[in-house]
Amino acid sequence: MFCxxxxxxxxxxxxxxxxxxxxxxxxxxxxxxxxxxxKGLGVVACHxxxxxxxxYCQNRQRIHAYVNDALFSTITNANFxxxxxxARIDKGIDLLQWWTDRAASKGVQLPETDVIDWWRGVSGRDxxxxxxxxxxxLTEQNPDIRSLKELTLYGLKGMAAYxxxxxxxxxxxxxxxxxxxxxxxxxxxxxDAEQLTSLALTTGEWGVxxxxxxxxxxTTAYGNPEITEVNIGVGSRPGILVSGHDLHDLExxxxxxxDAGVDIYTHCEMLPAHYYPKLKRYGHLKxxxxxxxxxxxxxxxxxxxxxxFTTNCIVPPLSGADYxxxxxxxxxxxxxxxxxxxxxxxxxxxxSEIIALAKTCAAPQAIDNGTIVxxxxxxxxxxxxxxxxxxxxxGAIRKFVVxxxxxxxxxxREYYTxxxxxxxxxxxxxxxxxxxxxxxxxxxxxxxxxxRVLDAGQCNDxxxxxxxxxxxxxxxxxxxxxxxxxxxxxxxxxQKAVIVLLALLSLGVKNxxxxxxxxxxxxxxxxxxxxxxxxxxxxxxxxxxxxxFGLM
Numbered sequence: 001m002f003c004x005x006x007x008x009x010x011x012x013x014x015x016x017x018x019x020x021x022x023x024x025x026x027x028x029x030x031x032x033x034x035x036x037x038x039k040g041l042g043v044v045a046c047h048x049x050x051x052x053x054x055x056y057c058q059n060r061q062r063i064h065a066y067v068n069d070a071l072f073s074t075i076t077n078a079n080f081x082x083x084x085x086x087a088r089i090d091k092g093i094d095l096l097q098w099w100t101d102r103a104a105s106k107g108v109q110l111p112e113t114d115v116i117d118w119w120r121g122v123s124g125r126d127x128x129x130x131x132x133x134x135x136x137x138l139t140e141q142n143p144d145i146r147s148l149k150e151l152t153l154y155g156l157k158g159m160a161a162y163x164x165x166x167x168x169x170x171x172x173x174x175x176x177x178x179x180x181x182x183x184x185x186x187x188x189x190x191x192d193a194e195q196l197t198s199l200a201l202t203t204g205e206w207g208v209x210x211x212x213x214x215x216x217x218x219t220t221a222y223g224n225p226e227i228t229e230v231n232i233g234v235g236s237r238p239g240i241l242v243s244g245h246d247l248h249d250l251e252x253x254x255x256x257x258x259d260a261g262v263d264i265y266t267h268c269e270m271l272p273a274h275y276y277p278k279l280k281r282y283g284h285l286k287x288x289x290x291x292x293x294x295x296x297x298x299x300x301x302x303x304x305x306x307x308x309f310t311t312n313c314i315v316p317p318l319s320g321a322d323y324x325x326x327x328x329x330x331x332x333x334x335x336x337x338x339x340x341x342x343x344x345x346x347x348x349x350x351x352s353e354i355i356a357l358a359k360t361c362a363a364p365q366a367i368d369n370g371t372i373v374x375x376x377x378x379x380x381x382x383x384x385x386x387x388x389x390x391x392x393x394x395g396a397i398r399k400f401v402v403x404x405x406x407x408x409x410x411x412x413r414e415y416y417t418x419x420x421x422x423x424x425x426x427x428x429x430x431x432x433x434x435x436x437x438x439x440x441x442x443x444x445x446x447x448x449x450x451x452r453v454l455d456a457g458q459c460n461d462x463x464x465x466x467x468x469x470x471x472x473x474x475x476x477x478x479x480x481x482x483x484x485x486x487x488x489x490x491x492x493x494x495q496k497a498v499i500v501l502l503a504l505l506s507l508g509v510k511n512x513x514x515x516x517x518x519x520x521x522x523x524x525x526x527x528x529x530x531x532x533x534x535x536x537x538x539x540x541x542x543x544x545x546x547x548x549f550g551l552m
Contacts, residue, residue: 001028002138004520005154006076007493008408012520014137021077022316029132030085031074035153036135037092038067040116042185044099047110050178063095064177065167067184071160072332076494077293078312081334086125093119115188147523148196149187151498154521155203156180158499161245161311162210162460164332168248168347171217179206197529204502211463211503215378218247218460223277225377225457230274231287232368232441235263238361240354241289241303243267243296244310245458247279249330253308253351254282262305262358265289267296268313268434272457275375288372289364292407292437297321302365306354308341309333312494313434326361328354372440374455376430378467387450389475392485396447398426399551400486404462404500405435406493412516413438416491418542420444420453427551428452430468433459435491462500466507481508487549488512489539492519505534513549515539 004014006021015021019028041063050060070088073079096116103110110116118131140146163176183199190196219225240262242250250273254264263286266273271288273279290299293313300307300323309329316335317324330341330349343349381388391397401423403416420429420439429439429452436455444452456464473481492501492514504512511534518527518538530536539545546552 001025001032002136003028004137005150005495007406007517007519008410009520012517014520023080024082026129027080027082027085029129029136030082030089031079032135032137033128033132034070034074034085034089034092036115036118036131037089037096038070039184039188040096040118041067041092041099042181042183043113043116043188044096044103044110044185045178045181046185046189047108048099048103048106059098061172061174061177063099064172064174064181066091066095067181068160068164068167068177069332071157071180072164072311073334075157075161075312075332075496077314078332079334080314080316081336083336084334084340086128089128111189113188142191143523144193144525145191145196147521147526148193148200150521151502151519151526152183152196152200152203153187154495154498155200155207155502156183156499158496159203159207159210161496162207162214162499165246165248165460166210166214166217168246169217169221171213173209173213176206176210176213200502201506204499204504204506207499207503208463208466208506210499211460211466214460215463218276219379222247222251222279224379225272225275225375226277226280227373227375227380228275228280229371229373230271231371232289233287233370234265234289234364234366235286236363237261237263238358239263239265239286239289239303239305239364240358241265241267241300241305241307241364242270242310243293243307244313244333245269245460246310246331247273247276248347249308249310249349251279252349253354254279254285256351257355257358258282258284260355260359262355265303265364267307268293268437269458270310272374272455272461275377275457290367292434294407294409299367300327302367304364305358305361308351308354309335326357373451374440374457376451376454377456377461378464378471381454381456381464381468382471384450385471385475387448388472391448391450396426397428397450398424398485400428400430400484401549401551402430402465402486402488402490403435403439404430404432404456404459404465405491405497406459407434407437407491408493410516413491415516415539415542417442419489419545422542422546423452424551425452428454430454430456430465430486432456432461432465433497438491459496459500462503466504469509470507482510487551489545489549490514491516511535511537513537513539513545
């Protein structure tokens with residue numbers, strides 16, 4: 001195996017024996033082969049136009065849905081179950097067979113490439129392992145071409161995750177889905193560095209559209225987020241803990257459990273669910289339990305009740321962990337031995353087994369108390385615009401610091417806590433994602449009633465930060481978003497952070513700092529392009545960065 005798609009990859013180079021995330025070589029290779037299948041579908045898509053109607057058009061939509069789910073299942077910490085990955089490969093081969101036959105019947109000449117033909121004559125999954133060796137990252141020998149292709153692929157994974165969430169709320173964008181599908185094919189068909197660089201940046205442009213669609217889906221379904229104090233303590237009733245990112249799953253669980261005598265708690269990236277008016281109406285949405293995803297092994301033992309993983313951010317439990325028998329997955333997630341909750345044809349799920357189990361469990365053990373404040377998505381900040389603008393004009397707010405992104409296990413991430421503590425009192429943090437857990441419980445105070453940590457929500461809500469920046473640019477009458485008093489000091493971990501980065505670059509944002517390390521998948525040549533053209537940089541010592549960022 002070889003995998004370097006996350007920030008914690010072994011030695012900052014790549015995982016070869018087993019994933020630092022916990023995935024086995026078998027799962028890693030199966031995921032490589034699944035991506036290979038998706039690229040095969042992409043090659044066919046590049047040669048078959050979307051002009052046909054009726055049954056063919058419906059099947060194209062079916063392929064879009066399959067591709068987004070499959071990409072999502074390969075995101076770091078999403079799926080550790082080899083069998084569920086193999087099942088996706090099987091389904092993809094069926095789609096490839098149908099689509100290549102369709103092309104032949106229409107007289108369409110497809111290129112002679114292994115990526116669309118390898119499955120012919122392969123009998124059984126015992127042959128998948130050998131084929132996976134031809135599908136891995138390192139089969140591309142040129143380091144710069146490999147880097148550009150992987151950068152774009154990881155952006156597509158993050159984009160697919162956003163589109164997957166939106167689709168569960170009834171929102172789809174054919175053009176976004178088609179871009180993903182055809183770009184997967186272009187990663188096979190193109191090996192020109194200039195064209196691949198353009199493709200990566202174009203992926204960022206489409207990423208903005210995908211994030212806008214998800215924002216519309218969430219706010220239409222649940223209302224615009226509101227400033228909210230969220231309880232981080234516990235109650236006396238049994239509880240169910242919901243992790244991941246999917247609000248629709250949470251809503252279904254809340255509705256099914258409203259008279260069951262149990263409380264529902266959010267975990268990590270689900271914290272922002274408390275900011276939405278429609279979800280806040282459920283009185284048994286009790287609070288947020290725990291901290292960032294990587295601390296779940298110790299915290300889930302103390303929760304006592306069932307845990308539902310709606311998306312990525314699974315940490316494989318230690319052998320003999322008490323909570324393994326009460327862990328459930330759904331959607332693109334999977335873990336060996338855990339019960340998977342499927343959706344029916346209409347997208348509805350039956351959570352009765354989880355609710356029944358919760359009733360037999362003890363109440364959660366408190367690991368925190370008090371409240372934290374969030375809900376500063378774009379509409380809420382726009383409502384405070386006059387107050388914010390006045391604070392900037394008066395000098396009460398000198399700088400905004402975007403500290404969005406991901407948290408993680410590495411000790412070097414303590415940098416972000418130290419950085420937040422060291423910020424001068426006239427600086428405000430804009431955040432989204434689980435990076436907030438490095439500083440959202442610090443007592444940083446406020447500036448004239450404006451909290452110094454403005455939490456816009458999940459990593460899925462990073463679109464809000466872009467809209468806030470663009471709105472401030474408009475209010476201050478600036479020609480360039482980079483003229484704003486905003487510093488970008490972003491922590492990254494997985495592939496949704498990659499699409500956020502590409503989206504910001506597509507909006508013209510420059511001088512973004514990434515940490516705690518730059519991505520291992522950026523070759524020296526590609527990193528130089530990003531530094532020279534966009535001012536991408538890393539991080540150093542807090543004191544040095546404070547001076548370099550103009551914060552001191």
